[in-house]
Amino acid sequence: MDRQRAITVWGELSGAIDEIFRKNASNLSFEHLYRNAYNLVLHKHAEILYQGVQNSVQTYLNTVSTFVANASDERLLEEINLRWGEHQVTMSMVRDILMYMDRTYVPQHNKTKVYDLGLRIFRDAIARHPQVKDRLRSLLLGSIRAEREGQLVDRSLLRSTLSMLMELGIEGTAVYEEDFEREFLRTTRAFYRAESLDVISKNTCPVYMRKAEQRLLEEQERVAQYLDRSTDPKLRAILEEELVKTHASSLIEMEGSGCRAMFRDGKTEDLERMYLLFARVPSTLEELRGAMAEYVKSAGRELVADQERVREPVVFVKGLLDMRDKFDRIVSDAFQGEKAAQKKLQEAFEDFINMDTRCAHYLALYVDDLLKVGLKGMTEEDADGALSKFIVIFKFLQDKDVFENYYKQHLSKRLLGGRSVNDEFEKQMIVKLKTECGYHFTSKLEGMFNDMRLSKDAMEEFRKAGVSRVGGVELEVNMLTMGYWPSQALTTCNLPPEIKACCQVFQNFYLNKHSGRKVTWQAGMGSADIRATFGNSRKHELNVHTYSMCILMLFNAADTLTLEDIQKATQIPENELRRNLISLCTNKHRILRKASKGKGVTENDRFTFNADFTSKLRRIKVPLVSMKEAVVDGRAGEGEGGGGGLGPGGERLVNGIPAAVEEDRRHLVEAAIVRIMKARRKLGHNELIAEVTRQLSMRFTASPPFIKNRIESLIERDYLERGANDRKTYAYLA
């Protein structure tokens, strides 16, 4: 086959290709055309064929391009789409007949495949025609803008046009990116920057968020509908930045409708929306969590401060529980139970609860109230629920030993006074504390219960022995093991002789059974029922504190007594004495008459038996006034120097911690240090501190200066010594 023949064959083929362009292909024979093309390639005339095809396509598309370029703006997209569709069909037919060339000549000579050649020509002749390129882009962008503004646009047209741009890139996205995407992203950014500013300035936070959410959905749909998938991450990044990131802090802090308001009003739905929105940009999520923690802290502090005023621990803890419930719900519903948010929430609670030790006290008071009154008439399950709820709050508490201290005091009062609602509930509470804080925490509390049980048995025996009644006085004794019960200064007083005789009987009885024990009498913790006869032989039964009983017994002998007389006769510590006297002189229970005016008791006060005392009840309980009243009045101005002061319960405080607890802590820390050093022999200062803190974290947070203090004390006592070379290490001395 010579060149001449080749050119004629090409002429024939060229005619056929023109027919294809005229859409008359169905009359052409594939076999014939393919064989012609095959022969050309086989006889090394592929060059003619390739060039020829390129020229034909070029010429044809040049004529097409004039049509397209002259189309009006409204018609342009449709025109291009039409032409593109035609081009695809015709080029695939051309490719079919030139398949042999595509498979042999093209790869061997590093040419472009025929179909791709067609794409390239189409791109240059039509898509990038000077009269088309910019118009095409602005039309596309215009349509998208129109759609963003709520108008209806022909999405299928957009989709096919954009996919055309994609395909024109030939195994790449260059055309799509250069001719459309870059500008599209720019306009998108501008559009949303303006819109978001506008919306946020005119609307509340929830409205903005709803709008942003909707916009994000719309754009996502846009990608799915007609943009290329590769645009998705870029578009999303822009949207997230413009709609979420830039405005995150202003949304959180928005006056009246921002996060504060949502947290305050428990707007879970809005918060969820906010969370989902912010979750797109993880850095903003941290802000949101921060805002929550901030709100919880401030609300918590407010709660603590309120408490300062109203002194209503039950209300306080209830508020705390409500808050806890509310935020639990918010985290689980709105924040999808996110771990980080849960942690943040916990930190916030811990923050304000551990601000000072008052909370520990309030919590103890709350439980006291629960066990005395709150759980009355509840089923076991309800009670369990209530206690569990409390434990949740209790978990936040760091100074658990302070709580324990108060709890012990309250418990002792409840046990001795028999004021618990139900022993079962008490035990439940102990079990809960045990699971939370471990065996050591509750061992003493359990010891107290044990004492109560043993006492009961012992009293039964005592009564059976038939010696319990001495001189018409029935004695009821509770045996308290030293150490289990809140330590109290050993307060002796002169009991009336009748009582003393009783005590003696019991003491003998008890020591007979348990030799080697020592019995001390804690009059300060007891009470007595006495029968009193007032004027007109009105008889009342009075339930009073042991001390009051002692005082009253004095009035069997005299009608009027001075403070000094009473003091001498009873040997009651002065504080207690004044307290008991005031209790006996209150308006409600004016059993004694006080000479002085006012609430307090003056130095030389005189007390007279009030025979005119009346009451509707036969049996009267005379409660003790609270310690504070008695003290403030009587001892105003007495030293409150140094770090010491008086706690809410009247105990002395050291650094805001009850003295007893402080004392305990000292021992605990020292024990821990010795324990650790014994095991390690040698340890650096920082490691030691860290280890001690870790070991004690179940009970309280030990501050480094405190631990250091203890270490020094141990060094003084030759338990430890500083390292010879390194002063920062300690060695254990056996």
Place this chain on the structure above:
Amino acid sequence: MAGNPATSNITVAFPPHLDVWRAAREGNLQLLIFLIETKGHNVNMINEVDASPLYYAALCGHVDCVKYLLLMGAVADEGTFMGERCFFAALNDPLRHLLRCSKMTRAYREPFLESLRFMYENKEVWWPDVAFVCRATAFDPKWKASEGVGSAGGVQEKSGLFCHQVILRARSAFLIQEFKKRRVETRCGRREGLGVAWGTASSLSIPLLHSHKAFACILQYLYCSRLEMPLYLLDDGIRISRILHLPGLGLELQRASDKIAMARERGIQCHRELKSLKYHSSSKHSTFYVSRQRRQEMLIVEPKKETLIEHFKLLAEEVVTRFPEDADVVLFTGDGKSFALHRVILAARSPYFRTMLRSGFKEGQQAGRLIVPHILPTMEVSAETRIFSSEINYKGSKRVMGEKKDLEKKKPSNQDQVEEKGANACCDASEPQALPSIHLSLSGEALRRVIEFMYCDEPLSPLEVPLVFDVLDAATLFMLPGLRNYCVSALMEHVDKIDIFSLLEVARLYDLPRLENFVVERMAMNLEKVVEADKFRLLVEESAATVKAREERDSIPLIDDIRYFVCRLHRFDQDVQEMKLALIKILLERLGLKI
């Protein structure tokens, strides 16, 4: 030697002595791919020292090449000379491991098996002509839910398994009978214009639990000869293969099932241990092993090409001697012969036909149309009691008929031709009338070879000398590299009957490096005679002219090649070598060419 193989890419014309072995030895993967896929070199071709490309690749430690060669179906069986040789020659243990594991992927891309896989994967769109409809029953609600098929009664719309009768009947004697029975009945129905259902008489019963899944596995086996069956389906598979009269498969499945049962009894559960039981090479038909895929333990049956080819040889013999009843296209040749064939096979085997049948040209418009699946005759696979019962949608079949009639009207000349040549094809002439036709301009004999090759991967009829050129041209046109290889072999065999210079021309025209090497070697062998021929002088001058702007010292490619072969052929006979080289020198001096 010209050409730097390291930088060679396919745009460079490779020197003739760059061969597959050398490519494998040098680890030139790109060249190897080019030679095997574009030039059609046989993967397992051995050279003068009986070494295969795989041997060289393994010897020199080119992992990529070894992988590629294995993928292309290089043989490295245990216990064979070639396999053990590769194994012992392998450079390191990872390569040995690779060779040992090769059975898993062996021959997956072997062209014939590949086209079978194509057919299987595209069976829904490539003109299926039968549909198996799995009908769920109340007994097996799970199946219903998972497959979504089986509304009560009627022909299923799209949920059937669409297949090609031709493939299935080639593989299962039972299905030949089934299809035939139905076809006869259908034809009767057509003639009388009555709605007679397709052979309801032939319903069979086997209670199966997972029959649809097992059946799909068996279908894959029928198509590709590769079975991937989850172990829990084994029993169903055995039953189905019994029904379809596939004794070989049934036997193998039974054996595998027994072995697994034995293994299980011994408490072997995990697949690793099962695998170590080595089911493979348990028979001459196929290779078995258990593998874990998609969290299921699968029994894999690797195809052994030989049995498969036997089946397709029968089919090929059938289609070249008579019109098969399930043919759906007729090819007319330039010299007036015709063959009724199956579009799916043409499309799967030759890119030419694939493009033609789907293109928008005349042939595609007429012959490439897909009969819409829902009007196919359907066979029903039921899980309950019957495995097959069939129905035909008469509305649909009428439409098919209608289309065909239209075609006949459009092309009356077709009919004439068919009637004229019908006897030639020894079949009843009424059938091909109705079929779409394609006209090809090549001889009937050549087309026959092509068809044979397409149907069974091997030209059954001999490739004699003048004909082989036609076949070679057709093979190139239809893009059948395998057939080109057969042609080259035939040409090399008949080299004495052909003018050596025209053979060189053919080799160059059709880009056949193997043939070209062979011819040049021949020339070197018979150099005394060759240098006398005028044609040779012309060739040398032409070759010299190809080097543009020749200078004194430039070489002439053809002479270089001949010198190479002279040296190689007579490397032990210095005298002959020098004599021949002198002959060349004299010739060159006579031509006025200097080197």
